[in-house]
Amino acid sequence: MKKYTANGNSFVLFDISKTSISDNEKKKWVLENCKDRDGALFVEKRDGIYYMDYFNKDGSRAPFCGNGARVFFYYLQNEKKENVSKFLTDAGLVFGKIYNGKILIKMPKPSIAQKIKIENFSGYLLKVGVPHFVTFVDNVDKIMINNIGKKLRKKLNANINFVQKLSKNTIKVRTFERGVEGETLSCGSGSTASAIILNENKVKVITKGGILYVHILNDGFYLEGGVENV
Numbered sequence: 520m521k522k523y524t525a526n527g528n529s530f531v532l533f534d535i536s537k538t539s540i541s542d543n544e545k546k547k548w549v550l551e552n553c554k555d556r557d558g559a560l561f562v563e564k565r566d567g568i569y570y571m572d573y574f575n576k577d578g579s580r581a582p583f584c585g586n587g588a589r590v591f592f593y594y595l596q597n598e599k600k601e602n603v604s605k606f607l608t609d610a611g612l613v614f615g616k617i618y619n620g621k622i623l624i625k626m627p628k629p630s631i632a633q634k635i636k637i638e639n640f641s642g643y644l645l646k647v648g649v650p651h652f653v654t655f656v657d658n659v660d661k662i663m664i665n666n667i668g669k670k671l672r673k674k675l676n677a678n679i680n681f682v683q684k685l686s687k688n689t690i691k692v693r694t695f696e697r698g699v700e701g702e703t704l705s706c707g708s709g710s711t712a713s714a715i716i717l718n719e720n721k722v723k724v725i726t727k728g729g730i731l732y733v734h735i736l737n738d739g740f741y742l743e744g745g746v747e748n749v
């Protein structure tokens with residue numbers, strides 16, 4: 520078992536590519552080893568291609584994790600020395616590349632954002648591999664995220680992102696994550712969902728765990744950030 524953080528989002532990684540274990544065993548490993556972590560990544564191989572199976576710390580499986588995908592790609596490149604450019608997830612095939620020492624992941628194709636109003640918060644519901652609610656607020660630091668974040672997460676069954684616009688293409692984001700049932704230091708798919716709503720070509724996302732960049736290119740949305748081996 521290895522431990523990583525990616526912009527403050529913390530994971531354990533189990534490489535089971537040479538064996539296979541049941542879903543019940545996976546859940547047991549997650550609950551036993553994720554106490555101080557946000558989630559777990561299982562490295563597997565299916566029909567000759569690497570496959571990322573992601574679990575939140577509460578043992579629930581999620582089809583995708585943006586920061587987790589960066590860790591997964593880092594692990595394949597740097598630890599397993601595998602010269603691969605893509606891997607499978609439950610949200611589809613994901614492409615990765617290394618750019619200036621940072622890991623860039625092409626995010627799953629987002630769904631069309633749906634505008635809603637809930638508990639006095641206007642915002643957008645959209646899926647970037649997993650469901651997100653994005654709401655713009657005046658001061659993100661003033662949000663009582665463990666109260667209102669929790670309430671919205673329950674009502675919408677989504678990850679909840681509170682976003683403050685700092686300049687044309689810089690935002691500050693705090694995320695209440697489903698399956699962690701609390702605020703994480705950053706969320707890759709939540710940062711991407713927030714940048715998609717901002718709708719600029721390159722968005723700097725400031726989170727409690729550090730800085731992420733979301734690039735909006737012709738062929739899709741790319742998430743850039745560091746990975747630390749801890």
Ligand SMILES: N[C@@H](CCC[C@H](N)C(=O)O)C(=O)O
Pocket residue numbers: 528575580581583584585586587649650678696697698699705706707708709
């Ligand atoms: N931290 C992740 C998202 C992980 C999944 C999420 N908690 C869910 O269950 O929807 C990220 O970086 O994208």
